[in-house]
Amino acid sequence: MTDIAARADAPTAAAEVAVRDLTVCFPTDTGELAAVSHANLTLAAGRITGLVGESGSGKSTLALSLLGAVPSPGRITGGEVSIAGVGDVTKLTKAKLRQLRGGQVGYVFQASQNSLNPLKTVGRQLLDLGRAHDVENLPELVKRARELCELMGMDGARVLDSYQHQLSGGMRQRVGIVFALVLNAKVLVLDEPTTALDMLSQAAVLRIIARVHRDIGLTTLIVTHDMGVVSELADRLAVMYGGRIVEDGPAEEVLGSPSHPYTKALINATARVTGEIGRARALPGRPPDLTSIPAEGCVFRERCAFAMDVCASVEPELARWRDERRRACHAEVETVTTEGVAAS
Amino acid sequence: MRTWRVLTRKPGRIVGLAILVVFTLLALFGPFLYSGPLAVDPDDVYAGPSAQHLLGTDFAGSDVLQEIITGARYVLETAALSALFTAVIGTGVGLLAGYHRGPTDSALMRLTDFVLTIPGLPLLIVLSTIWSFGRPLEMALALGVTGWGGVARAVRSQTLSLRERGFLEAARGLGLSSRHVIVKELLPNLAPFVAMNMLLAVIAFIAAEVALFFLGVVPFSSSNWGVMLNQAVFSGGAMDSTSALSYLLSPLVCILLITVGIVLFLDAVDELFNPRLRERS
Amino acid sequence: MIEARGIKRTFHAHGAFTGAHVVQALRGVDFTLPDGGAVSFIGESGCGKTTLGRILAGLETFDEGELLVDGADVGSLGKRGRDEVFRSIQIVHQDPYSVLNPTRTIAATLGDPLKMIARRRGEKDKGAQQARARELLELVGLQPDGVLQKFPHQLSGGQRQRVVIARALTVDPKVLIADEAVSMIDVSMRLGILSLLRDLRERLGISLVFITHDVATARYLGEGGELHVIYRGEVIERGPVETLIQSPVHPYTQCLLSAVPVLKGLEEPGPDRLLPKDMLDANVETPGCLFEPRCPFATDKCRAEHPVLGAETIAGVEVQHACFHPEVRNVAAVDLETV
Numbered sequence: 001m002t003d004i005a006a007r008a009d010a011p012t013a014a015a016e017v018a019v020r021d022l023t024v025c026f027p028t029d030t031g032e033l034a035a036v037s038h039a040n041l042t043l044a045a046g047r048i049t050g051l052v053g054e055s056g057s058g059k060s061t062l063a064l065s066l067l068g069a070v071p072s073p074g075r076i077t078g079g080e081v082s083i084a085g086v087g088d089v090t091k092l093t094k095a096k097l098r099q100l101r102g103g104q105v106g107y108v109f110q111a112s113q114n115s116l117n118p119l120k121t122v123g124r125q126l127l128d129l130g131r132a133h134d135v136e137n138l139p140e141l142v143k144r145a146r147e148l149c150e151l152m153g154m155d156g157a158r159v160l161d162s163y164q165h166q167l168s169g170g171m172r173q174r175v176g177i178v179f180a181l182v183l184n185a186k187v188l189v190l191d192e193p194t195t196a197l198d199m200l201s202q203a204a205v206l207r208i209i210a211r212v213h214r215d216i217g218l219t220t221l222i223v224t225h226d227m228g229v230v231s232e233l234a235d236r237l238a239v240m241y242g243g244r245i246v247e248d249g250p251a252e253e254v255l256g257s258p259s260h261p262y263t264k265a266l267i268n269a270t271a272r273v274t275g276e277i278g279r280a281r282a283l284p285g286r287p288p289d290l291t292s293i294p295a296e297g298c299v300f301r302e303r304c305a306f307a308m309d310v311c312a313s314v315e316p317e318l319a320r321w322r323d324e325r326r327r328a329c330h331a332e333v334e335t336v337t338t339e340g341v342a343a344s
Numbered sequence: 345m346r347t348w349r350v351l352t353r354k355p356g357r358i359v360g361l362a363i364l365v366v367f368t369l370l371a372l373f374g375p376f377l378y379s380g381p382l383a384v385d386p387d388d389v390y391a392g393p394s395a396q397h398l399l400g401t402d403f404a405g406s407d408v409l410q411e412i413i414t415g416a417r418y419v420l421e422t423a424a425l426s427a428l429f430t431a432v433i434g435t436g437v438g439l440l441a442g443y444h445r446g447p448t449d450s451a452l453m454r455l456t457d458f459v460l461t462i463p464g465l466p467l468l469i470v471l472s473t474i475w476s477f478g479r480p481l482e483m484a485l486a487l488g489v490t491g492w493g494g495v496a497r498a499v500r501s502q503t504l505s506l507r508e509r510g511f512l513e514a515a516r517g518l519g520l521s522s523r524h525v526i527v528k529e530l531l532p533n534l535a536p537f538v539a540m541n542m543l544l545a546v547i548a549f550i551a552a553e554v555a556l557f558f559l560g561v562v563p564f565s566s567s568n569w570g571v572m573l574n575q576a577v578f579s580g581g582a583m584d585s586t587s588a589l590s591y592l593l594s595p596l597v598c599i600l601l602i603t604v605g606i607v608l609f610l611d612a613v614d615e616l617f618n619p620r621l622r623e624r625s
Numbered sequence: 626m627i628e629a630r631g632i633k634r635t636f637h638a639h640g641a642f643t644g645a646h647v648v649q650a651l652r653g654v655d656f657t658l659p660d661g662g663a664v665s666f667i668g669e670s671g672c673g674k675t676t677l678g679r680i681l682a683g684l685e686t687f688d689e690g691e692l693l694v695d696g697a698d699v700g701s702l703g704k705r706g707r708d709e710v711f712r713s714i715q716i717v718h719q720d721p722y723s724v725l726n727p728t729r730t731i732a733a734t735l736g737d738p739l740k741m742i743a744r745r746r747g748e749k750d751k752g753a754q755q756a757r758a759r760e761l762l763e764l765v766g767l768q769p770d771g772v773l774q775k776f777p778h779q780l781s782g783g784q785r786q787r788v789v790i791a792r793a794l795t796v797d798p799k800v801l802i803a804d805e806a807v808s809m810i811d812v813s814m815r816l817g818i819l820s821l822l823r824d825l826r827e828r829l830g831i832s833l834v835f836i837t838h839d840v841a842t843a844r845y846l847g848e849g850g851e852l853h854v855i856y857r858g859e860v861i862e863r864g865p866v867e868t869l870i871q872s873p874v875h876p877y878t879q880c881l882l883s884a885v886p887v888l889k890g891l892e893e894p895g896p897d898r899l900l901p902k903d904m905l906d907a908n909v910e911t912p913g914c915l916f917e918p919r920c921p922f923a924t925d926k927c928r929a930e931h932p933v934l935g936a937e938t939i940a941g942v943e944v945q946h947a948c949f950h951p952e953v954r955n956v957a958a959v960d961l962e963t964v
Contacts, residue, residue, distance in 0.1 A: 054811040055782075169670070198669040198838040203884035225812055228886035256890030256961075269813045271841035273870055273885050274892060275960040280845065282817035286781040510724035513684065514789075518738045518796055519712045528737065532728040618728070 014046035014219045015084040015104075015186045017066060022079035024061050024070055026290060033290050035061045035074065037243045040318055043187070045084065048213055048220040050230030050251060052266070053240035056289040060110070062240070063189050063223045065089070067105055068097045083187060102133055106180030108173075110192040115176070116164035122175055123160035126182065133183055141182060148178045151215065152208045170201035174208060181212065188213070188220045194229055206233055227270055231255060236324075239263045242288050242299030245318055249325030257337050259327045261304045264336060298330065306331040350615045360608025367602055371420040374413040393590055400590035402575065408594050415568040416598070421480035422487070423549040429488025431542045434495025435534065441496070442503025443526055453500070460493035465552065472562040483562075487549055495541055499534060506533055536617035543606050543613065550599055569595035627658040627681065627714075627800060627832070631690035634676055634858075649910075650676040652858040653690065655934075656851075658800065658832050665835040665843035665866065667881065668855035674836045677855075678804040681834060683711030695799075715793035719805035721785035725777040731788055732758065732773040738795040761791040765821055783814035790821065801825065802834040807842060816845065823847040840870065840885060854878045857915045860934055862946040872942045874951035876920045887958040897954035914949070922950055 024036040036058040043049045053059040064070050065081055068089045081089040086104055089097075101107065109115055117125055123142065130141045146156030152174045164172060173193060180188060193209065194202040210233050213220045222230050230237060231251065238248035239262065247260035258264040265283050272280070285303045293299055301311040310330050318328040329336065351357050384406055393400045399408035441452040468486055477483040506512065515525050556562045557570025560578065576592040634651040650673045658664050666674040679685035680692070683699075692699045694710050702710065718724055725734060735758040743754055759769040765787040777785055786806060793801060803822060807815040819842060825831045826847050835846055843852055843866055852870075853863040854877065862875040873879050876899075883899040899921065911917065917927040926949050934947040942953060 054813055199840075199881055199884040200669055203886075206886070227812070228888065231888045231890075232886050252890040254890070255888050266813055267888075267891070269816050270888075271815060271819070271839065271845060272888065272892070272960075273841045273844070273882065273957045275962070277844055280816055282815070282820065283813040286783060286814060287811060510718060510720070511726045514724045514792070515726075515737070517682065517684070517711070517715065518741075518792070519708060520737055520741055524737065524741070528729070528733075529726050533726070535728075 014217050015086070016045040017043035017084070017187055017219060017221075018080075018082045019043075019062070019065070020080050020082070022062065022065060022081060023077050024058070024065060024074055025077045026074040028291060030291070032077070033293070034077075034243055035290055036065070038079070039240075039243075039245050041238055041245055041248065043219050043221055044236065045219050046217060047235040048210070048222065048230075048233050049236045049238060050234030051221060051223045051238050051240060052225065052227055052230060053223075054225050054266075054287040056242070056287045057240040058243040059223045059240045060191055063107075063191055063221060066187070066189055066221070067101050067107055068092060069101065069107075085186070099133070102129065102180070102183045102185065104185055105187045105189060106177075106183070106185035108176045108180045108188070108190045108193060111195055114172075116172060118164050120163075121160065122162055122164070122167075126160065126179070129179060129182070135183070144184075145178055145182045148181055148212075149174075151212060152177065153204075168201075169197055170204055173197065173201075173205050177209070177212065181216065181218075186218060188218045189223070190221070191223045192225070193222065194224075194226075202229070209233065227255070227267065239266070242293045244299055244315075244328060245326075246300065246329070247325075247327045248318075249323075253325060259321065259325065259333050259336055260329050261306045261331065261336055262300050265303070265305065298328075306336060347616060351612050353615075354611060356608040357612040360605045360611070363601055363605030364609055367416065367420060367598075367605070370413055371417045374416050378410050378414055399594050402572070402591045408572075408591050411567050411572055412569070412594050412598060415572060415595070418480050418568040419550060419553060419570065420602075422483045422553055423546045425480060425484030426487040426491065426549040427542045427545040429484060430492040430495050430545055431538055433488065434492035435499050435538050437492070437496040438499025438501075439503055439526060439530060439534070442500040442507065443522070443530065449500075452496070456493050456496045456500075459490065460497070462490050462493075464490045465556070468556060469559075469561045472556075477562055483553060487552060491545075491549075495538075495545070498541065499538065502534055502537055503530060506530060532617075536614045539613050539617065540610055543610050547603050547606055550602065554595070554599060569598060626660050626695055627656075627834075628693040629657075629681075629690065630655050630693075632677070632680060632687050632692065633689035634673075634680065634685070634687045649858050651680075651687070654855075654858075654860055656853060656860070656863075658834060660799070661826055661830040661832055663826060663833040663835060663846045663850040665837065665846065665850060665852045666855055667837055667840055667843065667852060669838065669881075671857075672855045673858040674855050675804055678716060678802050678834065678836045681800075682714050682716040682802050683707060684716070712796050713798050714800040714802065715796065715798040716802040716804060717786070717789055717793060717806045719808050721782060721789045721809075722777055724789055725785060727777055730774055730776055731780075734777075734788070735761065735773075735792055735795060738792065742796065757795075758791075761794050762788075764794065765791045766817065767791070781814070782810045783817060786810060786818055787821065790818075790825075794825075798831060800832045800834065802836070804836045805838070806835075808837070808839070815842070819845040840882060844870070854881065859915060859947065861916065861948070862944070863934070864944055868942060868944070870957050871955070872940070872944070872953045873956065874939055874942075874944050874953055875946045875948045876922050876950075877916045879954050879956045880919075883956045885958065890961075892958040892960055895954075895956040895958055898956045899954070914947075922952075924950065 019039055019041040022036055022039040023034055025032040025034050039062055051059050051063065061070060061074065065076060066089065070076060076090050083089060083104065086100060089100065092100060116122065126142065126145050127138060130138050135141050142160070145160065149156035149159050154171060154174060159167065159171070159175060167175065190209065194205055197205060206229065209220070212218070222234065224230055234251040236248060237251040237254040239246050239254070239260065241262050247254060247258065247263045254263060255267065258267055268279065268281050269283050283303050288299065294301070296315070297313050298304070298311040298316055301307045304311070308330060314330070316328045316330050318326050320326050321333055327333070351361060385401065397407045397409065399412065402408055402411065437452050437456060441449040464487070467490060471486055475482065475486070477486070512525060512529055515529055554570035554573065557568060558573045560574050572591065572595045632651050632654045636648040636650055637645070638648055639645045654677060656664055666677060668674050676685060680687050694714070697710060699707060699710060736754060739754040739757055743749070758773070762769045762772060767784060767787050772780065772784065772788065780788065801822065807818050810818060822833055823846050826833055833846055835843060837843060843850065850866045851863060852866045853860045854875065856877050862869065862873065862878045869878065870882065873882055879899055887894050911928065913928040913930055914920070914932050917923045920927065930949070932947040932949050934945060936943065936945045937951065939951055940953045944951070
């Protein structure tokens, strides 16, 4: 198996992605509302970061910002997205953005298993992709695609000759990843990579993501609502709620001793194969959508078990409280971390 | 309130609605504006537009505007009724066929096929030799009974695909009757489709009957737009001289305006019926 | 109470590109669902669990076997009888949005079955129907005033699923079939639905058939739950939920449990956790064990003979499995608190 990372045209070092003070707004009947508000997040070079959030948290919008692909009428109204070796994505021209997508940042869409053209073989779609990116050496592209397929445990030649209905859900997902990486992207973003996949296919796809990440030397972002999906893979974990990042840090520490009430509640609300059944508790209420995000104060306060008066008027800032851990909460760390959930 | 908001979201829709309202009023009240038969003025044949005759005069010196207004009723009433007939018959047939499937479906579809193969216009021409279509209802019946095939087909296919939707299966699972499912569950989901079809059918029927009258194959007893066109071209020499231009163009422009009006308004129909689209900000 | 014996279902499909092929969705499934009980079926996609759910709800026929509901053999009933029996078995699907009519308010959606029942009983009191609708909404944990006049698209996924359950309850069912009922719901709300199902069991004595691909969710349905593992239309292991999770003996069950992600920081991987073989397209019909092509412990015997579901005591645990080389392996994640 060819070591793809050693190829002459492959990137030599992974790139860091820094999101600073990013705000993305959508116009509504009641004015412009922020789907992502002043988000600060660093994707460490060569690491896997997990971005966890439920529907309406803004995680997909944030991920799309990395590509400059926020769906209109939404737009980035503030902040920057800096990718090492590329610059600020928010300031790129249309032409450069097209180059960026696929060329430097590979994006695997949600349910990408359904985004293949049913009337063309995978190989033809690959060629379409190459031509759209002005790739001169198309046979070389096909070869790289084949190698990526092998890396993911698929028969490259067979896959390229297949139509999408001839491949299983898990295989189509892998094809999505191949497409995202075939142009030598150094940053890989996966949006809900395992939706609609059962446990075994999910485990297989996650293992493959880990292998590809390691072998090629990528910076990877996995966006998901399911903590389980990122718990084994991610080096770092960031949690989003109502368009804000409420907590982030090393994955093991965030899961083992969550410092934000939402993270803690989310962990408690997750069905697990082990642990006391009685401990699990659903969260009251529902996650906010664009129009119901509170304008003042902490966005989580209405469902928060630790809410105080100040939470209604002052929005907590995302601040470092220990080494590499940050949280956005008014309550004291000790108050939140003691009580329930495994300590470690 | 919501209806108004849907209508005003795009200016075209209000324009479309306005056009349709104007023509509807014309059709309803037009004839009352002029009592008695058309005034004839042999000295003023094919006069151009003037203060006295806003759209000029025709071959007999009659006011074109008056003819347009009084002629609107027949055309519009026929088209509206035809569209209604085809919608009702076609939806009924299509719904039942699509919902019950099996032998009912086969039988109804064979019937539909038969109706579809009937050559509408030629049949009407033949019918016109024995039937004088004096009243709009008569022509509407003829057009409607021969024209519902397409709607039936389309509604059936919509019903078949809606049938697969979970909520129908759920309704049956709860023990709700077929009647309930068809009327309360299916029909509201078919409504936007049927409404749009109906509006488009109106355009088609206007064209059909104007064509029939234009061709002169259907005898006429009073003036309407198709008759005007027929007169203008065949007996008025409108194709040879420009003086009859306003007489020729007036009915054509009216038809065009109605078509545009319907198309613009059509845009609002889907949103009006579909609560989900209505809420989108 | 439901008793299923030897349920078989074969589909004759004809793909546009693949030609005619036969799919044995169910190869003889047996189980008993006691009143107020809970039976969960777990397996990969395509294993037949959804087909089983649909058969139990009366939405699908079966080719062989017997289905007895409260002692009555469904196969011998006429259409009327079958309709009545299956009305007491209601199904809740994965996608709550698709089973709610988008053009009707929640009040109308709940009102229809209530009206129908009132008519059948000869009751005319409209007020009683409305009161019952409110009662059911509260039972499922919703605020009636906040929900009745809304359309489905105005509610969250969790709320919609609760409305679907409320609607199912309007006909006083004895059995609820939940087919991936929480898969499309946000994580923070899933447990709410699972607790609701458990409550319905405990308070109203409704039995549950819970179909899922996520083993963990099967733990939250209350006491006395049974877990059946299906592979390609066959039940290959079954037993009490906790026993199966902690002491699985069939390699397939062990692969499934090994695939469950471990929440590092909270849990550590089970000591015997298996790394599954790469997935082959194992759709061939073999005379031997169906799982053999993918089984890490397969032997020649497995290729030749077909194992049958039977009871056995292994390492002190009473289990029911269909395997020639069963062995207890602790593959499930271990809670760090107990370490």
